[in-house]
Amino acid sequence: MSRIARLWLFTLALAFLQACSDDGHEARNGKRERPPVTVAVATVGDGPLEGEQTTSGRLEASRRVQIFNQEAGRVLELPWHAGDRVRRGELLVRIDDRLIQAQLRKARANLAQARSDRQRLESLFRQKLVSEEDIARADTAIKLAQAEVSQLETRLTRTRILAPFDALVSERRLEPGDVAPLHTHLLTLIDPARLKAMVFLSELLADGLAPGQPVRLRIDALGNRFLDGRILRLTPGVDTRNLKRRIEIAFTPPAGALPGQFVRVRLPVRTAARLHVPFLAVRHDSHGAYVYRLDDDNRVRKVRIVTGLQLSEHIAVREGLAAGERVVVKGFTGLRDGRAVRVAGGDD
Secondary structure (H helix, E strand, C coil): CCHHHHHHHHHHHHHHHHHHHHCCCECCCCCECCCCEEEEEEECEEEEEEEEEEEEEEEEECCEEEEECCCCEEEEECCCCCCCEECCCCEEEEECCHHHHHHHHHHHHHHHHHHHHHHHHHHHHHCCCCCHHHHHHHHHHHHHHHHHHHHHHHHHHCCEEECCCCEEEEEECCCCCCEECCCCEEEEEECCCCEEEEEEEEHHHHCCCCCCCEEEEEEHHHCCCCEEEEEEEECCCCECCCCEEEEEEEECCCCCCCCCCEEEEEEEEEEEEEEEEEHHHCEEECCEEEEEEECCCCEEEEEECEEEEEECCEEEEEECCCCCCEEEEECCCCCCCCCEEEECCCCC
16 A cells, blocks of 8 residues: 555544544534533432541659758758659658757657656645646647657658659759759659650631540650550630630550650541531642532533541631532643533533
């Protein structure tokens, strides 16, 4: 076959394919138009968004105690440093007690003298040499001396501070030899066996949560294993700086869990009712977000929208659409404003 014959046959075949492609598709202005694009659509919903939201936070000690001295004086013993573990009842701090010891010896001597005076007056009273009033004053002197002894004994016990529970020292603020004024912060203790996760969540999502709800959490430093937890409490107010609510998560700490570690928590959330579309429907250009809305004549219109909260596979729409309208979620190749479309799975 000659070159001219081959060219002629190719031209005929191309013309035939073009005719088949354009057959039956005419635009409204009387000219032929491009064939419909096959698309998948979804309906604009009007209801709550539901899903799972992951938010991050930190581990905190559920039990945290600051140790203050109730007696002023020089610190004689403070053997613990940050990171040390102490057992319940172990000595944490010892304050110089020599002055109190001297005052206590004096008070005990006064008490002994008061009791001796009372016995002497009792003998004289039987001889009717003193009055009942003298006996009453002697009894009062004994009670005052006893009160002073009791007070000094209590003060003496306060010069030795013991660990209130098995703990981890998280902070040490003084050194042996320092003088500690009354009510000085000396140490901070935490219970490493009792930790909680502290996270913050948008006010738009937190309203559907309640104490006792199960959650899942993961501590980054300990690998990818997820742990079971539950919501312990939600703060009643919203932080005005970030419009979020504080949520405390209770769980059983695994080995290696420490306060301050980074944690991720998966929360089952549900919002108030709002318009929403699948996230796949939303497109973006230099002017912002838009969707392709399907009209009654099976043509798409490019509609500008204002989006809101995204949750799972859906995103809220604040402006631009109405409930029940249909938007394109697949088949965007070649799609333009006004283009005719064929809905996948529907009538041609």
